[in-house]
Amino acid sequence: MKFLAGAIFLSLTFLSCVGLLGCATGSSMALPSANTLSGSGSSARTTPDNNLRRGRALLVTECTSCHRFFEPGEFEAEEWESILPAMIGRTAISKRQGTDLAAYVMSAARYAQEQEATDLVTQR
Numbered sequence: 001m002k003f004l005a006g007a008i009f010l011s012l013t014f015l016s017c018v019g020l021l022g023c024a025t026g027s028s029m030a031l032p033s034a035n036t037l038s039g040s041g042s043s044a045r046t047t048p049d050n051n052l053r054r055g056r057a058l059l060v061t062e063c064t065s066c067h068r069f070f071e072p073g074e075f076e077a078e079e080w081e082s083i084l085p086a087m088i089g090r091t092a093i094s095k096r097q098g099t100d101l102a103a104y105v106m107s108a109a110r111y112a113q114e115q116e117a118t119d120l121v122t123q124r
């Protein structure tokens with residue numbers, strides 16, 4: 001009985017590690033860092049890295065209380081343009097923070113589109 005409990009505990013621990021790792025690698029792909037974005041040219045030149053960094057953090061903390069996490073790459077930048085104002089309005093963040101969040105999401109969405117385009121060409 002003790003053995004069984006131990007085995008169950010171990011396999012649960014193993015499964016949750018796998019799950020966490022999956023999430024960690026998945027989200028770093030889906031949530032490019034500020035450095036990656038500014039190096040790629042996907043972000044507006046006028047948006048400093050610090051703002052992108054803050055925007056990225058806000059997206060994770062402020063946008064998951066009502067629904068699942070939407071990755072920037074799930075919508076095109078033009079679609080986000082119509083989604084974001086209403087969604088930012090549903091959070092309690094300031095206008096300044098909303099601008100950072102929007103800058104990050106738009107840049108990351110463009111970055112995802114560029115990556116897809118690159119993959120199309122290089123995977124042939």
Ligand code: HEC
Pocket residue numbers: 059062063064065066067070083087088090091101
């Ligand atoms: C107070 C609750 C709430 C918060 C906070 C919130 N959302 Fe939403 N979101 C919703 C609801 C409800 C919907 C379903 C569609 C609708 O009502 O517009 C939705 C839908 C969406 C969709 C799907 C739109 C589509 O066309 O399929 C996206 C993407 C989204 N939210 C992103 C965000 C982002 C980014 C943030 C943070 C800035 C955010 N949400 C914060 C409630 C919220």
